[in-house]
Amino acid sequence: MPHIAIQYSRNLEARLDMAALCRVLRDAAVETGVFPPAGIRVRAFAADHVLIADGNPDHGFIDISVRLRGGRSAADKRRATAHIFAAAEGFCAEDLAANSLMLSLEMRDIDxxxxxxxxxxxRFLPEDMH
Structure with missing residues (x-):
């Protein structure tokens, strides 16, 4: 594992490719070396009804939740959090520079x-992905 869930304001679909963001986050999770590729699951959900700050409909948000099975060191979790968030920031850099966008990530353990x-x-993956 981890489970990476992305919640975002639907207005971002006109500005960002959410399927591409899923791939970027999956690749970043693999790059950390902390997570086995076979356990990584990434999904994105659009929020149809949002009210952000002053209510301006141009505001957008992306909230990334990373849930993982307990047992990894605090250092590994900090490193993975920083790497995955940096990948998300890089993906969103142009939009962050040009538009109102709130980007957040939280990693937490699952008991x-x-x-x-x-x-x-x-059983259905290449051996190198186990």
Whole structure:
């Protein structure tokens, strides 16, 4: 794992390619070396109803949530957080420079005792992705 969930204001679909952002974040997660590629899941959800700051409909937001199974060191989590956020900032750089955009990321642990998992995906992936 991690689960990377992106919530964003729907008005950004005219400004940013959200499928490309998913790929950028997946690639950044792999680059950290902290997460096995077979466990990375990235998804994005548009918020249809938002009210940001003064209510100007041109304001946009992207909120990235990274949830991962407990057990990684604090240093690894800090490094992964910084790397993934830098990738998101780089992806959004032009929009941040030209428009009103709020970008945030939060990484948090999932208690493995309270989050059972099963998966068959590794059987369908190349060996180097396990």
């Amino acid at each position: 493995p005792d309270l989050s059972p998992k099963t998966s068959s995906i590794r």
